[in-house]
Amino acid sequence: MHIKIEISSDQAGLRLDQVVADSKPQISRSIAARLISTGAILVNQTTKRPGYKVKPKDLVDGEAPSPDHQDIKPLVPESIPLNILYEDDYILMIDKPPGLVVHPGAGNDSGTLVNALAAHHSGFREQSWGMDRPGIVHRLDKDTSGLMVIAKTVGSLEFLQKEFKQRRVEKHYLVLARGESIPDSGVIERPIGRHPHHRKRMTVMEENGRYAKTRFSVIKRFDSGCLMDVRLYTGRTHQIRVHFYDQGMPLFGDSIYQNRTFRKKDPGVPRQMLHSWTLSFRHPYSGVRLFFEAPMPEDFKTTLLYLSRGGPVKSVNQG
CATH class of the missing domain: 3.30.2350.10 (Pseudouridine synthase)
Incomplete structure (x- = not known):
């Protein structure tokens, strides 16, 4: 699953993991943080921490595994x-x-x-x-x-x-x-x-x-x-x-x-x-x-x- 986001002025100041999680319904905040920490998702072609505060026109780019490969805790009805x-x-x-x-x-x-x-x-x-x-x-x-x-x-x-x-x-x-x-x-x-x-x-x-x-x-x-x-x-x-x-x-x-x-x-x-x-x-x-x-x-x-x-x-x- 490819992720490509150009940060808008309205998104400026948000945490990077939040922006990534908000971009795809299949990605939770914890999964986004893990992808960022392992370098699977970059900002302007450089690695960042999950807590990085994004800036206008930052380019967030990377690959996330398909839902079938994500480590998701089963939801208990x-x-x-x-x-x-x-x-x-x-x-x-x-x-x-x-x-x-x-x-x-x-x-x-x-x-x-x-x-x-x-x-x-x-x-x-x-x-x-x-x-x-x-x-x-x-x-x-x-x-x-x-x-x-x-x-x-x-x-x-x-x-x-x-x-x-x-x-x-x-x-x-x-x-x-x-x-x-x-x-x-x-x-x-x-x-x-x-x-x-x-x-x-x-x-x-x-x-x-x-x-x-x-x-x-x-x-x-x-x-x-x-x-x-x-x-x-x-x-x-x-x-x-x-x-x-x-x-x-x-x-x-x-x-x-x-x-x-x-x-x-x-x-x-x-x-x-x-x-x-x-x-x-x-x-x-x-x-x-x-x-x-x-x-x-x-x-x-x-x-x-x-x-x-x-x-x-x-x-x-x-x-």
Whole structure:
């Protein structure tokens, strides 16, 4: 399998192994790292480390083994209930519950959405996927609930990933955010990058961050915050959480991107209050534009009622 990628300005700053893994659905991040480390994939005809940060116009070139020759850990099917909103031969729409991890990783070898998918449909267990996250077009954080579109064929996966990359997918979220002076609506355009000291966190980064755009509008106000409709124009890691924290209106229940005073768990707020609400995209086979909506989950409704009745103490300055 030949790999040839010319790095665009939008990809600049990404890790090389991530770029390679994103280029082919058959290649996982770990396989990409191994290929780079062994010199099978080069950048501008020179060897690089998997963590090399790519630059605009870098030429990534090399050969990857076919899926039949890749060392892939077997995916274990698990009977985990799925809330399926729609399904055909090409896609699967689910309403992900909070607390469900999307795919296996460090500390999560089982009990993931991918394990559930493998039990639901035998096609997800086929070797042709060549990776540990078959069908996964986009991700939600463990404690984020709501809509996810899953590809049931490699062709559908490639089409939908391109649609997300080209920003042809319209995504709206429901958010409960803390703050007493939140404007009725607004647009946040602040670049986001990896935190220089906390590698598992993201942060607004003016110089080396990637462009990120978020639009919000208030649906309902209460004493300590708001319920908001949030549209994502880009899909950076933790984008809503980072943008809202940067603007002084962090999400209720977020223990990371949060004012120090509120990082301890509140009994009335079980998780970060973020719900993937609506999703609109073109069908990978018919081209017809589809629209899906996931209703507000029960824990979100309960938290909204709790906050509307007074809930936690009022917000303070970011610290």
